[in-house]
Amino acid sequence: MKLFRYIPFIFTLCVYAQETATISGFVRDEATGEPLSYANVFIKDSNIGGITNLDGYYVLTRVPADSGEIVVSIIGFAMVTQEFEIEASQNLRLDFRLQQTVLEGQAVDVFGEAQKMRQLVEPSRISLDLRTLQSAPAFIEPDLFRTVQLLPGVQTLNDFSSALYVRGSTPDQNLIMLDGITVYNPYHLGGIFSTFNTDAIKEADFHAGGFPARYGGRMGAILNVINREGNTEEIEGHANISLISSKVLLEGPLPKYKGLKGSWMIAGRRTYFDQFFNALVALFDGPSDFKFPYYFYDYQMKVNVDLSQDHRLTYSRFYGDDILDFSFPSQTYEIYDIISDYYEESKESFSINWPWGNHTNSLTWRWLISPQLVARTFVANSRYRFHFDMDFMYEGNWSMGNETGSYMDRFTFDFYDVVDDKTLETELSWHGLNNHQLMGGLQVKQVDYDLGMEFEYENLDTIIYAKPLEMKDQTVETSIFLQDKWDITPKLAVQVGARVMDYSLHDDLYLDPRFGLKYLLQQDLSLKFTLGRYHQFLTIANPEDETLRIIDFWLGIPADRAAPWADHAILGVEYLSADNWFFRAETYYKHFENLLTLNQGEQIIENDDQVTITPFNEFYDTRAYAYGLEFLFKKTAGRTRGWVGYTYAKTMKHIQKHGWYFPLYDRTHTLNIVGDIPISLRNNVHFSIAVQASSGQPFTPPIGRYHHWQAYHDPFMPDWDGYENFLVGRKNSERLPFYFRLDVGLKQKKSIFGIPYERYLQLINITNHVNPLTYQYRAKENRLTGETLGLERAAVPMFPFFFTAGYRIEL
Amino acid sequence: MRFVLISLLGFIFYGCLSFAPELEWEDVTSDHDPVxxxxxxxxxxxxxxxxxxxxxxxxxxxxxxxxxxxxxxxxxxxxxxxxxxxxxxxxxxxxxxxxxxxxxxxxxxxxxxxxxxxxxxxxxxxxxxxxxxxxxxxxxxxxxxxxxxxxxxxLPQIFSEELPDTFQLDQTMEITWQSMADNYQIMNVGNYLGYFGYDDYYGDESRCGFWQENIIKPEEESWTYRRDICDESNKSYDEEWDEDLLLLNLMSMxxxxxxxxxxxxxxxxxxxxxxxxxxxxxxxxxxxxxxxxxxxxxxxxxxxxxx
Structure with a gap:
């Protein structure tokens, strides 16, 4: 709370307003009412202009008292021109609604790529729109994270994981936000899918590094997913039936009430293999107690209410869970021995109930205090939890002659982790100073962590209860930030900012300075440079060598551990050609300190009077560095779209136990090619392709065998023996074979009875290339002599060739 | 129904096998020179x-x-x-x-x-x-x-003169020794008839019962020893038992x-x-x-x- 003393400073900066004429307003899509970000707004025959922000809001200041024409344009929409007349000191509100200019069979890019490139100072940023997400061939269904994995700088752990390893950072170092709310475990099915339903996504902004002071609390990357606001004009919907799940999206305007306007959107998804399986069993075998044990679902909704021209409330909600539910109904057994007259009736049951997932809620209040000053206040709650609950019960009665008895054994095991994040945030944007865009804000984030394990054994006369693991913590992270983008000259712009953070478990105040520079070498060719420091106050306590991960164990940085931090330095050039080819080359260096790596061998510690299982809080101090070079060629608009990305990267980590080593996700060379090509305009057929090729990941090789000596110290006499062990090379010193995957997709739009639909076919790994997840080993033995020879190994393959197909219906 | 299900699963399994790459076993080689x-x-x-x-x-x-x-x-x-x-x-x-x-x-x-x-x-x-x-x-x-x-x-040295003459089963006992400036020591305590009668010792990991171990850092001088009852239900008393010895072993290294x-x-x-x-x-x-x-x-x- 030390930070509150700085708040007046921010407000002092913001209350000052220029006494000049100002034109401001929103730019929206005529058909849906969705805000159009990065639209170009300028006054004809003048040098006064600007672009819309993510809310579609623009401000033009220092407008001379006169009449003129204001022009609004963005690729894919018809340009709008409107005459205006303005007096000195007047604030004129002009909202625009632009009509799409979609030609027959020609998709267009609704994002102002050129405007964005001209406007933004920060490098390593890319936006993915719905069309991009849906155009790349997908594993079963389009997925945001799978698409992001195809961008330069992003590495993957394996085919089964959609987690993002960005420029040497691990997934826990990425800030994943849905409408501004932190999502802690954004995966379904152990990481195979991300939790975000692509149908509901309007835009996803991905910062691979060097992000400005506005964002904090993580030291890797930022993925800000923005959901659609909902159609303000009419109710419409989409349904999508794929191999494993169905998705539905509905959106529309709010009923008009006392002048209030607004929109809503709700989207849901559920896997249905369990229902399909259960129905099949019921159809052929009648009612059955056995149910298919797994499914996942998610739904998200958003409601916007315009209370007045200057006030808007937005409620956003996301619920997503994976459910594993093994419930074996109780079985009853009876035995009777006629000779001894012994009768026994017993019953046993077993169940596992394991839900895990995220629930988020947020309420945002946007207030246009003045045309130049916009406040955004945000209160949110994000909860991630898993709860593994196992229950075994065995009970019965017996009788023999006149004697009777009963027995009962019950064992329950609970393992849970709950992360409960409550955030209050206020952000002010001020456009009052010419050539400056000033932003400041305050964020208070309280996170409750509850990680625990419980056992209970019960019989008829005894109850044994143990709670060997209980890690409860509450942390409060308070931060303020201030940043200014200053267009010093038409060619040179800088973005300077700082974020100051207070972490309740530490005494120190943390300062993260950020600096960005953009120099326009020529029209649409810019040089960008960024430096910044990034602190983080939470971590996950999963073993770093885990190849398949279902759940994350989140922990606040303990009081006795220094806060991890990273420095980013990025240098790059960007160029956008007239025919919408975007080229970016970037080199980066990242340095990490105070990282925590779980001691994978440490399971039990012995205190003075009790043994405690502490698998999640024994860490090695870790440092790391990463550097690389990336190239991106992206076709941003037009019928054919896609990109070619190449990454050269090196990441090294250091712990005392192993020295410097490559982490499991390090891949030296990565080449990704993504394309979406219309092959028949008349029949609306699209062909898509994704090529992924990369160096193999590191692994620790066995190089020999030896005897490891072991001591037994006891009160009689110490004793020793040796056992055979593998002699291994340095940690992760060898590489798996080259990774290659070619996926293709075909998509056709058609209609039946006037209802448009789309059918698609996706072919995954069509060359059936064996991409090893790891190696499995087996001992070799001389079958004649029985002598133990060396070892053999075989690759454990990831995705083989397979295909998926589905339908998408527009209602 | 089972036939249909098994057939369905078999079909899927066969499909996966047909497409799945074959596992090729290869010898693991290395250029390690024995030492x-x-x-x-x-x-x-x-x-x-x-x-x-x-x-x-x-x-x-x-x-x-x-x-x-x-x-x-x-x-x-x-x-x-x-x-x-x-x-x-x-x-x-x-x-x-x-x-x-x-x-x-x-x-x-x-x-x-x-x-x-x-x-x-x-x-x-x-x-x-x-x-x-x-x-x-x-x-x-x-x-x-x-x-x-x-x-x-x-050479390690237990200060035996400061130990009690007898050890009562449930008592605590202060054990002292000659501390060392630079060397670690390890103290192991246990009963002589540990494995046979009067004990509730369950292996190296749990260190329950009389068998206790203490790794002694340089400069450390004492340790309070007690029998550690991990589970009351296993605290057994052998009626036949009437004599045992508590062994103390202090090793410097x-x-x-x-x-x-x-x-x-x-x-x-x-x-x-x-x-x-x-x-x-x-x-x-x-x-x-x-x-x-x-x-x-x-x-x-x-x-x-x-x-």
Whole structure:
């Protein structure tokens, strides 16, 4: 709370307003009412202009008292021109609604790529729109994270994981936000899918590094997913039936009430293999107690209410869970021995109930205090939890002659982790100073962590209860930030900012300075440079060598551990050609300190009077560095779209136990090619392709065998023996074979009875290339002599060739 | 229905198999050059014997054992011998003044007979003294060699005069000893009839009952000992029992021994679900190979136990 003393400073900066004429307003899509970000707004025959922000809001200041024409344009929409007349000191509100200019069979890019490139100072940023997400061939269904994995700088752990390893950072170092709310475990099915339903996504902004002071609390990357606001004009919907799940999206305007306007959107998804399986069993075998044990679902909704021209409330909600539910109904057994007259009736049951997932809620209040000053206040709650609950019960009665008895054994095991994040945030944007865009804000984030394990054994006369693991913590992270983008000259712009953070478990105040520079070498060719420091106050306590991960164990940085931090330095050039080819080359260096790596061998510690299982809080101090070079060629608009990305990267980590080593996700060379090509305009057929090729990941090789000596110290006499062990090379010193995957997709739009639909076919790994997840080993033995020879190994393959197909219906 | 389900699953399984790449097994090879893997222990204790075990590492292609067929008279004996073990090495331990030649013995050694086939000194004039620097030289006919060095730790001393005359089962007991400036010690306490009667000891990991262990850092001087009842339901009293002894064993060690067996002894260096456990072949007090050359000294005491 030390930070509150700085708040007046921010407000002092913001209350000052220029006494000049100002034109401001929103730019929206005529058909849906969705805000159009990065639209170009300028006054004809003048040098006064600007672009819309993510809310579609623009401000033009220092407008001379006169009449003129204001022009609004963005690729894919018809340009709008409107005459205006303005007096000195007047604030004129002009909202625009632009009509799409979609030609027959020609998709267009609704994002102002050129405007964005001209406007933004920060490098390593890319936006993915719905069309991009849906155009790349997908594993079963389009997925945001799978698409992001195809961008330069992003590495993957394996085919089964959609987690993002960005420029040497691990997934826990990425800030994943849905409408501004932190999502802690954004995966379904152990990481195979991300939790975000692509149908509901309007835009996803991905910062691979060097992000400005506005964002904090993580030291890797930022993925800000923005959901659609909902159609303000009419109710419409989409349904999508794929191999494993169905998705539905509905959106529309709010009923008009006392002048209030607004929109809503709700989207849901559920896997249905369990229902399909259960129905099949019921159809052929009648009612059955056995149910298919797994499914996942998610739904998200958003409601916007315009209370007045200057006030808007937005409620956003996301619920997503994976459910594993093994419930074996109780079985009853009876035995009777006629000779001894012994009768026994017993019953046993077993169940596992394991839900895990995220629930988020947020309420945002946007207030246009003045045309130049916009406040955004945000209160949110994000909860991630898993709860593994196992229950075994065995009970019965017996009788023999006149004697009777009963027995009962019950064992329950609970393992849970709950992360409960409550955030209050206020952000002010001020456009009052010419050539400056000033932003400041305050964020208070309280996170409750509850990680625990419980056992209970019960019989008829005894109850044994143990709670060997209980890690409860509450942390409060308070931060303020201030940043200014200053267009010093038409060619040179800088973005300077700082974020100051207070972490309740530490005494120190943390300062993260950020600096960005953009120099326009020529029209649409810019040089960008960024430096910044990034602190983080939470971590996950999963073993770093885990190849398949279902759940994350989140922990606040303990009081006795220094806060991890990273420095980013990025240098790059960007160029956008007239025919919408975007080229970016970037080199980066990242340095990490105070990282925590779980001691994978440490399971039990012995205190003075009790043994405690502490698998999640024994860490090695870790440092790391990463550097690389990336190239991106992206076709941003037009019928054919896609990109070619190449990454050269090196990441090294250091712990005392192993020295410097490559982490499991390090891949030296990565080449990704993504394309979406219309092959028949008349029949609306699209062909898509994704090529992924990369160096193999590191692994620790066995190089020999030896005897490891072991001591037994006891009160009689110490004793020793040796056992055979593998002699291994340095940690992760060898590489798996080259990774290659070619996926293709075909998509056709058609209609039946006037209802448009789309059918698609996706072919995954069509060359059936064996991409090893790891190696499995087996001992070799001389079958004649029985002598133990060396070892053999075989690759454990990831995705083989397979295909998926589905339908998408527009209602 | 089951037929339909099995058929469906079979179809899916067959489909996956048809598409799944075939597993191709290949030999794991390495360019590892075998080195000596030695465990040498120099004892300043009158009961514990000094010994050296000489092994070598194997590369990935080499067999771990050899089939031996011996014919003695009409009898044929078939057995395997380890290829790790080196039986014809020259092992010399020296204190800089005298050299002691250790010779290979194939009988079991150790309380539990677990460490066999070690090199022992056959004379009776090997008396390592605290603070002395001793060296080890091992050479094999195959050309492998290692050297080692250890500094014999101070003799540990339990302050037995401060211990009670008897130990009552549920009492606590303060144990004190001569602290050491630079060396770690390990104290092991347990009852003599531990495995047979009056005890609730359940193995090395849990350390319940009378059997307790304390790793003593330099400068530490005392420890409060008590029987640790982990589970009341298992706190058994053998009615037949009427006599037992509480044994106290205090062992001092040099840094090589501490590093190998205590500091890194419990920490699995490498674990893999597909390969198993492994290690990089650490060496402490050994040059030219892997393993450990350490030295220890022991003090013992016993106390009668009363119910």
């Amino acid at each position: 000596l893997n030695v465990f040498g222990l120099l004892s300043a204790d009158s009961i514990l014997t000094s010994f050296v075990r000489v092994n070598r590492t194997l590369d990935m292609e080499e067999a771990a054992d050899s089939l031996i067929r011996d014919t003695i008279g009409d009898a044929v004996f078939i057995y395997y011998i380890s290829r790790f073990l080196i039986r014809d090495a020259e092992v010399i331990v020296s204190n800089g003044v005298n050299e002691y030649i250790f010779e290979y013995n194939d009988y079991s050694f150790g309380q539990n007979g677990s460490l066999s086939e070690v090199y022992l000194y056959q004379g009776d004039d090997l008396y390592p003294q605290p603070g002395e620097t001793w060296t080890l030289n091992v050479t094999t006919p195959g050309g492998l060699s290692v050297t080692g060095e250890t500094i014999v730790p101070p 040099d840094n090589n021994y501490f590093d190998y067996f205590i500091k890194f002894g419990e920490d699995a260096e490498f674990t893999s679900t597909t390969l198993g456990e492994g290690g990089s072949g650490r060496s402490f007090g050994i040059e030219g190979g892997i393993g450990v050359f350490g030295s220890v000294a022991i003090d013992r005491h016993w106390i009668p136990m009363i119910p």
